[in-house]
Amino acid sequence: MAGVVSVQNLRKRYRRRDPWAVDGVTFDLQAGQAFGLLGPNGAGKTSVVKMIAGLLRPDTGTVSLFGSDPGNAVARKDLGFSPEDPDFPKFLRASEVLDYFASLLGLDQAERRRRIPETLAFAGLEAERRQIRQYSKGMKQRLGIAQAILGRPKLLILDEPTADLDPMGRRDVRALIERLKASGVAILLNSHLLSEVELVCDTVAILARGRVLKEGAMAEVVPEGSNLEDVFVRLVEANQPQRDHLPSFISDTTP
């Protein structure tokens, strides 16, 4: 099957004196595959997906998105990207944001008329008339997912899509991923909700301090009788200095 994303030896740091945010990451993603990118806070997950979406430039290494450099506008034609903490022009309304982005995607008038109301309804924002600046975090998250699927992408990148969502929203996203995967769309999911990842992803990579600690099919990474969370915690803790879990002024029993 055709390669959707190919990442080779990717390295990135934000400033010269910083440690590497991404330090030699390599993986491939095929159509119809759901890939979970996991790791503790600051591991470099967001940095990796931003390089795939052409938002950050790698310091070394290469990214290929549908066979081209993601810096080229055309390479992003079939990309849907739902950022972590999404935000939008704050004086616009949801329908206007979607119309704006639909124009950027090159959708014609008829397509826009068909897709925008349906997408808004999927996000549960069809009745929302206020401007983005009056939105809650979860409402912005919903719009973030909505704009990512608007172009009917062949690659959908979801960076912590359910972090701010209510239970119904989470269920909808899970159904969305299943449906898209079945129709051959490649999914790249960053998430801390490991039980969810375990349900929807068939491949995972666990990242810590910019490096891949473990990568493979879900069945290989998670042995029988174990679960992803146990594997993750064991792996990550083995790779970082042990620390006390509570501040001493909290854990001290004598006040």
Place this chain on the structure above:
Amino acid sequence: MNGSGAVARYTLLELSRRRILLVFFIIGAIGIIALGGGLKVLYQVAASNPQSFASGSVDAATFNHFLELLFVSYVFQALAIFALLIAYAIGMTAIYHDLDSGSAVSIFSKPISRLAFAAGKILAAIVGLIVIVGLLALEARAVMFLFGGGLENALTGQLLAVVANAIVVMLIVLSVSTWINNILAAVVTFIYYNVVTGIIATVHMLADGGLIGNAAVRNVFDVLYWLVPHQLVSSAIRDLAKAQIEIAGGATSNQALASVPAPSGAGDIAWWGFTVLAFAGLVYYAVRRRQV
């Protein structure tokens, strides 16, 4: 260009919903009406007193003309100030807000080139500026009907100069605010455009007028002058100064007009075109380099 139309359209929609621009516009609009109305009332008061024009030193027509001159010269200053305020307000937000809020993350992940994005933003900023300053000028034009008229062309010329200058400022703020915080960007632009450039242009003008004798100083400022943007000046400024001197009964000479900027020549206008292209290029470069 693919997508730049959509960027421009929605940037303009956002601008139209920004309260600060509305406030600037309303203050400007009220100011112009108050100014014109006030001067007209002044005229009526003077005309209703039979003694006013009896002495023969000024007749009613001259007085009316004087008031109109006064109005126009205030309007010129007001337009220049408001155009600058609006240029800063648009320049500080049109691109910066997208970067600061994180909207740029979703926008740049769409299949739009950074060139098309920059072009759309620049287009929206210029259209926004022209619409707001143009409406203020239209209003000033309407107020001028209160007086005898005859200075309408001066207004048009000055409007063009004011908008042309404001576009340069706006492009500088747009590009600098793509790199750094927008308030800092405004400060940097102010220092570069309004202070440094202003000093260079003033010294250069004084030297040209023969007020600075030292040839070395003159040469240095001749060179510096062609390294910075030039504020365009319409012929209206000198015409107005001349008319005011004449109405006051003085004789106009080159000496008296030396500190009044001369109208921009073809060279200045060509230089303006070049600076607009250069700073638009800088906006594109900044947007292109920007990681979000």
